[in-house]
Amino acid sequence: xxxxxxxxxxxLLSNRFLNSITVVTISLSILILSAFALFLAxxxxxxxxxxxxxxxxxxxxxxxxxxxxxxxxxxxQNMYGVAEVSFIPKEAxxxxxxxxxQRQSSIIVGLDHNPLPDAFELRMIPTxxxxxxxxxxxxxxEQLPEVEEVEYxxxxxxxxxxxxxxxxxxxxxxxxLFFMAAVFIVANTIRLxxxxxxxxxxxxxxxxxxxxxxxxxxxxxxxxLGALGGVIGLGSLFLMYLAVSSNVEASLTGDSFxxxxxxxxxxxxxxxxxxxxxxxxxxxxxxxxxxx
Amino acid sequence: MEADAKSAIIRIFHVFKSYGTKKALVxxxxxxxxxxxxxxxxxxxxxxxxxxxxxxxxxxxxxxxxLVDGINLSRIPRKRVPILRRKFGIIFQxxxxxxQKSVYENVALVLEAAGKRKRLIQKKxxxxxxxxxxxxxxxxxxxxxxxxxxQRVAVARAVVGDPKIILADEPTxxxxxDSAKDIINLLKGFHTRGGTVxxxxxxxxxxxxxxxxxxxxxxxxxxxxxxxxxxxAEEQAG
Numbered sequence: 001x002x003x004x005x006x007x008x009x010x011x012l013l014s015n016r017f018l019n020s021i022t023v024v025t026i027s028l029s030i031l032i033l034s035a036f037a038l039f040l041a042x043x044x045x046x047x048x049x050x051x052x053x054x055x056x057x058x059x060x061x062x063x064x065x066x067x068x069x070x071x072x073x074x075x076x077q078n079m080y081g082v083a084e085v086s087f088i089p090k091e092a093x094x095x096x097x098x099x100x101x102q103r104q105s106s107i108i109v110g111l112d113h114n115p116l117p118d119a120f121e122l123r124m125i126p127t128x129x130x131x132x133x134x135x136x137x138x139x140x141x142e143q144l145p146e147v148e149e150v151e152y153x154x155x156x157x158x159x160x161x162x163x164x165x166x167x168x169x170x171x172x173x174x175x176x177l178f179f180m181a182a183v184f185i186v187a188n189t190i191r192l193x194x195x196x197x198x199x200x201x202x203x204x205x206x207x208x209x210x211x212x213x214x215x216x217x218x219x220x221x222x223x224x225l226g227a228l229g230g231v232i233g234l235g236s237l238f239l240m241y242l243a244v245s246s247n248v249e250a251s252l253t254g255d256s257f258x259x260x261x262x263x264x265x266x267x268x269x270x271x272x273x274x275x276x277x278x279x280x281x282x283x284x285x286x287x288x289x290x291x292x
Numbered sequence: 293m294e295a296d297a298k299s300a301i302i303r304i305f306h307v308f309k310s311y312g313t314k315k316a317l318v319x320x321x322x323x324x325x326x327x328x329x330x331x332x333x334x335x336x337x338x339x340x341x342x343x344x345x346x347x348x349x350x351x352x353x354x355x356x357x358x359l360v361d362g363i364n365l366s367r368i369p370r371k372r373v374p375i376l377r378r379k380f381g382i383i384f385q386x387x388x389x390x391x392q393k394s395v396y397e398n399v400a401l402v403l404e405a406a407g408k409r410k411r412l413i414q415k416k417x418x419x420x421x422x423x424x425x426x427x428x429x430x431x432x433x434x435x436x437x438x439x440x441x442x443q444r445v446a447v448a449r450a451v452v453g454d455p456k457i458i459l460a461d462e463p464t465x466x467x468x469x470d471s472a473k474d475i476i477n478l479l480k481g482f483h484t485r486g487g488t489v490x491x492x493x494x495x496x497x498x499x500x501x502x503x504x505x506x507x508x509x510x511x512x513x514x515x516x517x518x519x520x521x522x523x524x525a526e527e528q529a530g
Contacts, residue, residue: 003404199390200390200392200393202388203388203389203390204405205377206382206388207377207401207402207449208374208378208453209401210371210405211371213405
């Protein structure tokens with residue numbers, strides 16, 4: 001095995017120009033792909049933060065007696081998808097409104113009675129924060145005789161989820177496309193490398209070398225090129241990330257969001273992917289070449 | 293014939309080889325015995341090189357059967373072809389050395405391909421390069437060597453794996469007289485140590501000075517096959 005590695009490294013050094021082109025090609029593909037993955041990961045975080053802020057307000061009938069509140073609260077708490085139920089008495093709601101409308105507080109001061117109803121504020125478990133599931137829960141709540149109205153950001157959640165899913169789908173398609181493009185380019189570059197060394201391969205065959213003996217260094221070269229391309233692509237992305245992260249964090253979000261780099265497992269997966277690109281490119285070229 | 297069959301290392305039965313409509317070999321039947329020195333001769337286009345190619349499966353025969361050391365070439369699976377080729381040491385007129393690899397690496401390649409250990413490879417390659425008088429150019433690249441030196445490296449590569457048979461295709465074709473003599477002496481040395489040597493040549497000087505069997509081809513056909521015990525006998529063969 002050591003012998004194959006030695007031969008592969010010798011061959012890599014003796015064809016620097018072609019090998020550099022292959023590495024640059026792979027690193028560009030990896031850079032574009034991982035940049036998109038980084039964008040999706042951060043958008044995903046942002047969407048999750050916004051989703052966690054999603055509340056459902058359940059307004060109760062104005063004439064509902066307060067002694068029925070604990071029973072009703074328990075009933076709602078047991079419904080599917082509900083994580084937390086908080087009772088907001090109408091006095092507290094008015095106080096909150098007053099705080100929110102400090103400049104227009106005269107409107108509230110002039111009221112002779114509290115027009116707001118008692119309400120429950122519901123926080124959902126993350127898996128039910130999709131449009132369809134929230135709608136089902138809202139309908140279930142509205143059928144309770146004690147409930148007057150249910151409010152939540154139906155359209156907003158629906159749109160957000162659709163856009164995010166669209167991005168994810170586009171990301172997967174783009175990933176597949178870049179993977180194929182990189183394999184194709186690597187296959188062609190390796191083909192050029194093999195073609196440049198066809199005489200050597202032919203001589204090896206004549207002296208009794210097996211296909212495995214001939215192919216092993218090419219595979220090792222392909223994987224080294226893939227790994228180098230992956231490291232350079234991800235390294236470039238990390239430098240870009242460092243350069244822009246502070247500006248983006250300050251302008252885009254509040255305290256709860258931090259722009260982050262790709263998680264280690266994704267970095268590992270991308271590196272593995274780039275090695276596979278190198279290997280697969282070799283496989284395609286050698287398969288065709290060794291038949292001749 | 294029975295004795296011949298037992299000691300034959302190569303058996304060729306009614307072999308034909310065609311390239312499209314052109315017939316390169318026509319109905320060749322020939323036995324080559326162990327430890328024979330065979331000179332295959334004939335004019336250009338007679339089929340000498342084609343015959344050698346069929347033996348190491350550089351190309352398949354169109355018809356007929358060839359047995360090499362008991363292996364039927366028409367039935368050999370692809371993955372066993374390298375094992376067949378290790379039975380041969382092949383010398384080409386154009387040397388076929390890898391230009392980017394040193395003399396040492398070119399010769400060592402045969403043993404590396406056979407999976408030999410590094411220490412054994414070093415020992416054998418140095419020993420065989422000493423035999424062909426190329427030990428002082430062990431690190432040289434082939435393009436920096438003369439034709440005679442390159443052919444000596446090719447001989448070293450052909451013998452280093454201890455093959456049973458040496459196939460040499462016009463080994464002296466592009467060499468001066470002294471270099472040609474060196475190469476022939478190396479081949480004779482291999483023969484003396486028990487190996488089988490098949491040389492395709494139309495070098496009249498080489499034929500005159502070398503003992504062994506003379507196989508003559510013409511227009512792809514076997515014209516005759518004669519044992520020559522002395523150079524004088526060749527004079528008769530013409």
